[in-house]
Amino acid sequence: MTFILAVAVDLTADLDPAQGGPARLRAVRALEAAGADFVTLGEGPGAADSTLGALDVLAKIAPITANIGLVPTVTVARREPVLVSTATATLDYASRGRSGWQAAVDGGDPAGEWERAEALIDVVRELWDAWEDRAVRDEVAERYIDRDRLRYENFLPAEGARGAGAMPRPPQGNPPVVIGVSDTASLDTAARTADVVVLADGAGLTTTDVRSRIVAHGRGALPVRILLSVPYPYPGGDALIARVHTELRDGPLDGLHLRPLSLAGDARGIAHDLIPRLRAEGILGAAGLGSLRRRLGLGAALRPSA
Template sequence: MTPAPPFTGRRRLHLAAALDQRSVYDAGEYLAAARLAERGALDFVTADDGLARPGPDALAVLSRVAPATRRIGLVPTVTTTHTEPFHVQAAVATLDWLSRGRAGWRIEVSATEAEARLFGRRAAAPADALWREAGETADVAARLWDSWEDGAGTRDAATGRLVDRAKLHRVDFTGPAFSVRGPSALPRPPQGHPVRLVDATARPARAVAARYADVVLVRTAHPAQAAEARAELRASAAAHGRNPDDLRVLAALDV
């Protein structure tokens, strides 16, 4: 995504818009909306998604939008439940390559039994457990993005070698929900770590947001509630050893 301009004594206003159109399957409408947001100098657009949600796949839609835009950030929702962390990170990294460094990832969980039945591999779980798993996915995704050193792709015509294996590294992640050996199948994304976004309106998501997110959404129209959530998230980020100023907390409004 486009970096913020140099600090000039005023805080920068960050704006984004959702491209959610559940009954729309024509790419042209998404392109028009994203281009309008880009002309309006918004920072990024989001596209909602869910395993049982009707409508086109958010990540695929924004992959179509990527080559038709040049500056605006593209943030699809990708659930971490019933999906494989290796595939999730590869999909987000692919969008970052297609957009030349403008990809984000809204981390979400799928908590309903109906969604679990779509896959049939496990039953639905409590929100707290699902968000702990989402945090592990965010952690292993970052490790996989870093598993390729810069310059690991050699494309050496003389030797026929495409990759310098000495610059690829296993992540060997093992957690309660899954294990991932690595390395990633793709080179490190242009941004290094695509921007991670969490809707932390619900409290089970806040620990993951404070620890792993770059941008946090809080759905409220009341400034006092937004300020309270921001203070809580910043304090939690500091407790995890992060600089609270690295966390952007945005109010999500229906306009």
């Protein structure tokens, strides 16, 4: 399994808001050139932008990047499933199959919110799959949309809402779903639904705990990836390299998610210092190409009927 490297590109406290956009773009380009697999972007003024959400910001970056994966945070309690499915599919088209999305909750009632998030994730996936191949532009039948190739999903059963989604299936079929884990409530939802689990360092859980919960939920045979999320620079300098070696030897670690303390300076440090060192240590391989699912080793997303 190829080691995965992801980096958060949230705005950091050292940046003036007017400098945030250009600094983020420079960071993403430097990380892409160095071979990072994907970037994540949080939601809200403190992370993304004063006026644009994470999806919007990364949609602007998508056409001017070529290889790096783009994973915005979507706070699911604020949105309807059909809107989430449409927005994430749009980003996948804009990035030519390089997008994912990180589901998040507001807090308050963690167990209840994560239960609702899990239900929404399931519906979003159903809506992605609702358009069959050749549902659009069927030249043989001279139709723009073939209604017989649309599957209508009950995406809000309690309200009686039913539909087939607003656009065709994304290029990846199912863009990877990422879930950050910081407690047992988020762990349960991640173990049941996530393609990528990002475990916060200091959460009181280990990568072995995460893998055990994935297996307990009957998903042990699936390629669910586990990343450890740590700040960068990491306390102790070389301690990060040593820790990765230990985690790879003793636990089911698939990669790192780095959180720069200074977006402008630390993203350059990751690109020009840490990534070359990870390669020199034999941890990180050559930069991957293709869709984000392919880079993560998730395989093709088959339709439920396949």
